[in-house]
Amino acid sequence: MTLRKYNWAILGCGKIAGKFSSDLKLLENAQLYATASRSIDKSKSFAEKHGFQKAFGSYEEMAADPAVDIVYIATPHSLHHDHAILCMKAGKAVLVEKAFALTAAETMEMIKTARENNTFMMEAFWTRFQPSLAKVKEVLASGILGKPAGMRSEFCFHAPLNPEGRLYNLALGGGSLLDIGIYPVFWAQQVFGVPSDIKAIVDLAPTGVDRTMAMTFGYPGGEFAQLTSSLAGCSDTQTEIWCEKGFIRVRKIDPWTVKVTVSVKEVSEDDFIFHQENGFGLFLEAQHVMECLDAGLSESPSLPFSFTLQQMQLLDRIREIAGIRYPTESD
Numbered sequence: 001m002t003l004r005k006y007n008w009a010i011l012g013c014g015k016i017a018g019k020f021s022s023d024l025k026l027l028e029n030a031q032l033y034a035t036a037s038r039s040i041d042k043s044k045s046f047a048e049k050h051g052f053q054k055a056f057g058s059y060e061e062m063a064a065d066p067a068v069d070i071v072y073i074a075t076p077h078s079l080h081h082d083h084a085i086l087c088m089k090a091g092k093a094v095l096v097e098k099a100f101a102l103t104a105a106e107t108m109e110m111i112k113t114a115r116e117n118n119t120f121m122m123e124a125f126w127t128r129f130q131p132s133l134a135k136v137k138e139v140l141a142s143g144i145l146g147k148p149a150g151m152r153s154e155f156c157f158h159a160p161l162n163p164e165g166r167l168y169n170l171a172l173g174g175g176s177l178l179d180i181g182i183y184p185v186f187w188a189q190q191v192f193g194v195p196s197d198i199k200a201i202v203d204l205a206p207t208g209v210d211r212t213m214a215m216t217f218g219y220p221g222g223e224f225a226q227l228t229s230s231l232a233g234c235s236d237t238q239t240e241i242w243c244e245k246g247f248i249r250v251r252k253i254d255p256w257t258v259k260v261t262v263s264v265k266e267v268s269e270d271d272f273i274f275h276q277e278n279g280f281g282l283f284l285e286a287q288h289v290m291e292c293l294d295a296g297l298s299e300s301p302s303l304p305f306s307f308t309l310q311q312m313q314l315l316d317r318i319r320e321i322a323g324i325r326y327p328t329e330s331d
């Protein structure tokens with residue numbers, strides 16, 4: 001069967017857009033069609049570097065090009081809402097980087113636009129499509145470890161204070177929670193669903209963003225999750241799920257390798273290594289988008305709107321407890 005080919009466009013030629021573009025080249029049915037940047041020179045040099053056919057000097061011009069099928073939105077979180085809506089109103093499918101938006105309210109407007117325009121939309125939550133996550137789900141579902149009772153998950157690295165950069169700029173949705181805390185929150189959502197209780201301790205940077213966020217989630221069955229994100233110091237980027245008969249540990253060994261350890265207390269301990277031979281692992285989400293479009297879907301069954309909305313509602317709740325508001329949020 002001949003694969004349908006899709007014309008991809010990149011909106012915002014920054015760091016992650018570079019990695020995503022090089023991963024797109026691994027997919028037979030992805031055509032590197034257009035780049036869009038606020039600067040035409042930047043757009044042209046990004047297009048040349050990665051082999052895109054066209055370069056636009058504005059996001060609006062790119063969205064108006066009828067040949068564009070799918071747009072990868074790779075601007076700071078605070079702009080995802082406007083940029084995704086711009087593209088969906090022009091009839092494009094969109095893959096929107098995490099954090100999906102600044103707030104759940106923005107997320108609901110994006111979902112409404114997707115439905116009104118009958119366009120495909122998905123959060124670019126790349127870890128959802130990693131084989132290591134599939135392994136963890138398979139082990140939990142097998143019952144070999146019994147019921148999960150608790151977990152911890154963290155994602156921390158040191159980002160020097162730079163008030164101009166996206167990470168420390170409140171107006172751009174800066175802070176550790178939306179940038180990297182979203183990964184531990186995602187793990188907790190995968191294992192336990194929605195918490196009934198949330199505690200959060202925050203360390204604010206001088207710019208008002210959360211430099212460190214330490215969270216504890218409680219669940220109706222007594223389960224709990226300890227989650228941390230920080231821009232202050234480096235961590236092991238590890239997730240552990242504690243179950244009745246043993247534990248699972250997920251550890252990133254290097255940017256391309258994840259080790260999943262499954263330990264059945266006093267019986268066995270097995271390591272499963274998931275090594276990415278090619279690319280950054282982002283091509284899996286891109287491939288999934290095209291599979292959904294091939295099937296005529298406007299929502300991904302693996303990462304539905306309901307999951308993304310639930311995640312954004314959780315992030316809202318955590319920020320409310322920690323007392324963090326973005327300048328665009330009304331009272």
Ligand SMILES: NC(=O)c1ccc[n+]([C@@H]2O[C@H](COP(=O)([O-])OP(=O)(O)OC[C@H]3O[C@@H](n4cnc5c(N)ncnc54)[C@H](OP(=O)(O)O)[C@@H]3O)[C@@H](O)[C@H]2O)c1
Pocket residue numbers: 011012013014015016017036037038039042043074075076077079097098099124126166172178179
């Ligand atoms: N999935 C992942 O593993 C992963 C990793 C890193 C980041 N991300 C997400 O991807 C998004 C972008 O992150 P990044 O690290 O690539 O950021 P970045 O390098 O700063 O790039 C963001 C791009 O957005 C555009 N932009 C438009 N308006 C802007 C403004 N007012 N200020 C700054 N940039 C503006 C710029 O592109 P032009 O100048 O070309 O218009 C800029 O290059 C974030 O939402 C982040 O959470 C995901």
